[in-house]
Amino acid sequence: MPAPRTPRWTKPEIAILREHYPQGGMRRVGEMLPSRTWRSIYMKANKLGLRCELPTDAPKPKLQGDQLEEAIRLREVEGWSFARIGAHFGLAEGSACNAVMIALCTRKGFTPAQRDPHGRLTAEGIERVRLALKKGWKGIDIQLHLGISASCVAEQRRRYNADLKERAKAPLPAPGGGVMYSGVKVAKSKKAEVEQLYLQGLGTQKVSQRTNVSHTTCLRIRTRLVNKLRRKGEALPGCDINGARHIQAESSRFITDVQKAVLRQLLLDRVPVRRAAAMAAIGSSSAYRLRDELIEELRQKGQALPSPRLPGRVRTGQYQQNNWPPVSAKSIYAFRALLADGLSFADAKARWQNERRAERQAEAARPKTFEEQLAAVAAGKAQITTAFARAHLEPRLAEERPVA
Numbered sequence: 001m002p003a004p005r006t007p008r009w010t011k012p013e014i015a016i017l018r019e020h021y022p023q024g025g026m027r028r029v030g031e032m033l034p035s036r037t038w039r040s041i042y043m044k045a046n047k048l049g050l051r052c053e054l055p056t057d058a059p060k061p062k063l064q065g066d067q068l069e070e071a072i073r074l075r076e077v078e079g080w081s082f083a084r085i086g087a088h089f090g091l092a093e094g095s096a097c098n099a100v101m102i103a104l105c106t107r108k109g110f111t112p113a114q115r116d117p118h119g120r121l122t123a124e125g126i127e128r129v130r131l132a133l134k135k136g137w138k139g140i141d142i143q144l145h146l147g148i149s150a151s152c153v154a155e156q157r158r159r160y161n162a163d164l165k166e167r168a169k170a171p172l173p174a175p176g177g178g179v180m181y182s183g184v185k186v187a188k189s190k191k192a193e194v195e196q197l198y199l200q201g202l203g204t205q206k207v208s209q210r211t212n213v214s215h216t217t218c219l220r221i222r223t224r225l226v227n228k229l230r231r232k233g234e235a236l237p238g239c240d241i242n243g244a245r246h247i248q249a250e251s252s253r254f255i256t257d258v259q260k261a262v263l264r265q266l267l268l269d270r271v272p273v274r275r276a277a278a279m280a281a282i283g284s285s286s287a288y289r290l291r292d293e294l295i296e297e298l299r300q301k302g303q304a305l306p307s308p309r310l311p312g313r314v315r316t317g318q319y320q321q322n323n324w325p326p327v328s329a330k331s332i333y334a335f336r337a338l339l340a341d342g343l344s345f346a347d348a349k350a351r352w353q354n355e356r357r358a359e360r361q362a363e364a365a366r367p368k369t370f371e372e373q374l375a376a377v378a379a380g381k382a383q384i385t386t387a388f389a390r391a392h393l394e395p396r397l398a399e400e401r402p403v404a
Contacts, residue, residue: 009044021045025052061099062091068103075100081216098149101140105147112147121152129156136173186217194221201237203245255282255290256339263287264294272308278325281335323356324349 013033020028029041063071067089074080086096105112113125121129132142139153161171190213197207204222208215226243229235238247259280266276277287295305326332338348376382
């Protein structure tokens with residue numbers, strides 16, 4: 001059933017509004033027009049360009065006292081998001097953000113924007129806000145440094161841009177210098193691009209990297225997309241109806257086709273499985289699984305995998321030469337990221353070795369602290385040498401000669 005339509009404003013009502021709203025405000029007009037709601041009075045006055053001249057105090061944050069202290073603790077210590085803090089106290093995300101940021105302004109040593117006795121920004125305070133907008137600060141940074149609400153930042157941005165446009169000046173830079181972050185407004189086309197990548201089965205990290213949209217914003221878009229699909233009885237690829245992922249479409253943990261080809265060639269060249277796995281930057285378990293698949297493939301062709309040439313007993317790490325192969329899971333995934341960028345195995349290996357060599361040289365040239373030197377001595381990587389006399393540095397008194 002459609003909502004009842006608000007009756008049109010009559011000429012006598014408009015006359016009362018024009019006469020009493022500037023001096024009496026909402027309360028005076030509401031008493032004279034009891035059939036009109038305060039929202040209806042405010043909207044009509046705004047359309048007519050009427051402004052109330054009564055001084056009003058600035059609204060206070062909705063979190064005060066112990067609740068405000070708990071919200072600050074949850075934000076600074078526990079690392080909660082403003083959405084979670086707002087849900088915890090039964091507030092909107094923006095209300096929680098405003099309360100916490102305004103309180104943290106003075107606690108972190110910043111000076112709030114200047115205000116008059118009624119809480120309105122003075123000319124000096126507005127100039128400080130405009131300077132921050134001109135520098136391209138994020139909205140959250142302006143809130144923290146000047147102690148103002150998010151709506152105040154948006155309103156001052158709108159007014160400043162209108163002023164610049166009227167004077168034929170260049171518009172303000174985008175918030176954050178144009179860098180995508182969790183607080184910046186995302187275009188509909190960019191949101192559609194993010195949703196399409198999610199529908200292809202990619203995870204949030206990959207979607208964020210490909211679209212240059214912040215990780216937090218991608219998570220919010222994903223949550224809305226999951227809810228929309230759930231209402232249709234559908235789910236994201238590789239996820240259940242609630243959005244929990246069970247199958248990944250693409251990950252740095254996956255073994256690339258280039259690595260599989262290198263491993264197959266090494267096995268055909270009779271290199272032992274564990275050594276071939278290290279040389280191809282593949283885990284041992286995965287290497288044995290790929291070897292079994294290769295054996296089955298050759299068996300169907302009527303062939304057999306040649307037996308490996310065992311090198312006999314070798315020391316652990318004997319094949320770790322020239323910064324190769326990667327030894328930890330983190331380093332293996334970093335090497336696979338190079339292969340995912342389209343490099344060949346030889347080029348990726350050469351870049352990996354050059355980067356590790358540069359890191360080791362930089363670490364060796366870095367001045368060591370006294371504690372680090374003691375740790376190196378304790379580990380046997382350095383020795384303490386005895387001091388020896390250096391006669392050329394010691395001062396010597398000239399021999400006294402007898403006076404003739």
